[in-house]
Amino acid sequence: MLQIKNLHASVEEKDILKGINLNVNAGEVHAIMGPNGSGKSTLASIIAGKDEFEVTNGSITFDGQDISEMDPEERAHKGIFLSFQYPVEIPGVSVTNFIKTAINETRKAKGRPDMPASEMLKMIKEKADLLEIDRKFLSRSLNEGFSGGEKKRNEIFQMAMLEPKLAILDETDSGLDIDALKIVAKGVNKLKTKDNAVIVITHYQRLLDYIVPDFVHVILDGKIVKSGAKDLAYKLEEKGYDWIKEEVNA
């Protein structure tokens, strides 16, 4: 589904990614871990199309198509979703109106008519129930005055509504208490099928107890230096990143 080859990227002439290679297939869950500033969030933003970063080398292919020059909305229309670490507040635009706009813009791009209102309402109800979201919450202004946990839950709600092929969860666990974390993880797991894939970016293995990865990758200084199965996450939790740094340096 997603192939990243030798990806180099920089911002204001500072190299952030220094040769990332990653393959994600349909049905898989990948976890990307690493210390602060290692390039995890940059990688997520670049896959979603943030143009603040300059891709200096390498390629990103999604469903066989090179997407590295595409606008963020085109990538979204192809089925890429990024759950933001810091979702943006949009005063005056309700969660419901926002998600309607997002869904209908995506349909428009595919030459399809707007989703009928009754179908939209049904879907909103179903997904809100799945994530235990209160109906009142949906009429609030998008992210405005939301707690950290509400923001993250709202991100996953949008993901549930948009039904992406590839969901990238950028530190979705930060700011969540254990109950909220369980709800979010339950939502992600319910939405998981053999046809879609998830990339979980996190500092901690805590979330990986609930969203169980098939692969764990460690990013250090803009490169994936180690990949393994789920137990790698436990080892990182226990020992930190220093042993990997030593391994790499050796």
Place this chain on the structure above:
Amino acid sequence: MELKEKLISSFLAFEDNLEADSPLHDLRNKAIKTFEAKGFPTKKEEAWKYTSLNSLLKNDYSIFPSQENNVEFKNVKHFFLHDIDTYKIVFVDGVYSSFLSETTHNKLDVCLLSSAMNKPKYKPVIEAYFNKIAKEDSLTSLNTAFAKEGAYIHIPKHKEVEKPIEIINFSTGNEAAILLQPRNLIVVGENAQVQIIERHQSLSENAVLTNSVTEIFAEKRAFVDYYKIQNDGPNASLIDNTYISQERDTNCNVHTFSFGGNLTRNNLNFYQKGEGCNSTLKGITILENKQHVDHNTLVHHIAPNCESHQDYKGLFADASTGVFNGKIIVEKDAQKTDAFQQNNNILIDDKATINAKPQLEIFADDVKCSHGCTIGQFDEDALFYLRSRGIGLKEARALLMYAFANTVLESVKIPELKTRINKLIAKKIGVSLGFEL
């Protein structure tokens, strides 16, 4: 002949035609002398530093319309809040249109200043209020000298007016260039409530210059909600001079929506004369091409325990220019004043300009005054967030503009008007979102 000379010589003929015993005779003569002495304001004056009237003053304006021009309702219907019932005071080229208007004398007066000035019944009100808070600056004086027609609204005490009042000034373009000087007098009695919408609308591409003066008096505990829709044609310019006098425990709100016109100058003045007043001044300005809008606000806190709240949002595209000059004066006796002023601007294009100048003059020691001004571009992170959800760049920008303007829109209390403003904004930014704020 220059416009100034033309106006002064026209004044003599104008005065001759009025009844000689008019109580306003002395007032007019004094006003034209003030105008003669001061002349049109120039950029040398601090208050006009960023707005030049020069190019406007070159037109050869006709000062008195030669005839009554008719306008068919169906052609102008969309300028009214036609989906709800309203009172209407309508002028066409400065002349009252009885055909388009819907006035009343039943328990309140919604009518014409000309008839109020001439009828003995209204004499006490005219004498008590007319020209009592208007400044003696050159443009207001010019209007006073020629003041003859406009809206006269008198709401008696305890009266809640059940429907909004629309004041609309049309210009037909039958003259190559026309100068209009409407004069409105609005008196809102004790504990009364009223909603008023004011609009100036040219129906052609011919030049129009409007120099309007509105005086509003809010008696004790009165509630006034005033909306100005400024979405005029490309050759229509407006100088709006509005003066609001607030007695104790009054609540006065003015929303100004500036989307069109050539040059617009809003001189909006609030005088809080009694304790416990609340004043709200809000505006959304969305400009393009070479449009120019200058908001010049004054909130004069004279009495203690009052609040004022200003919130102006501006979006400037192409080579448009905006000015925000907001002055707050807190007198020595106006203790416990809470004055807030905010002005946020987004420059969409490199050639757009905004000049923002907050001025605070505080003579009391126990007050809360704050002001904030921002000038920026679209937040790139916010744009990326919206686009990553499949929303195209144009729509994403539109959404951010709506969000930006929302704090002003949310306090519009007439739902139909809010819908109308939403549509005007959507049209102005060229995007229709499937919902309203």
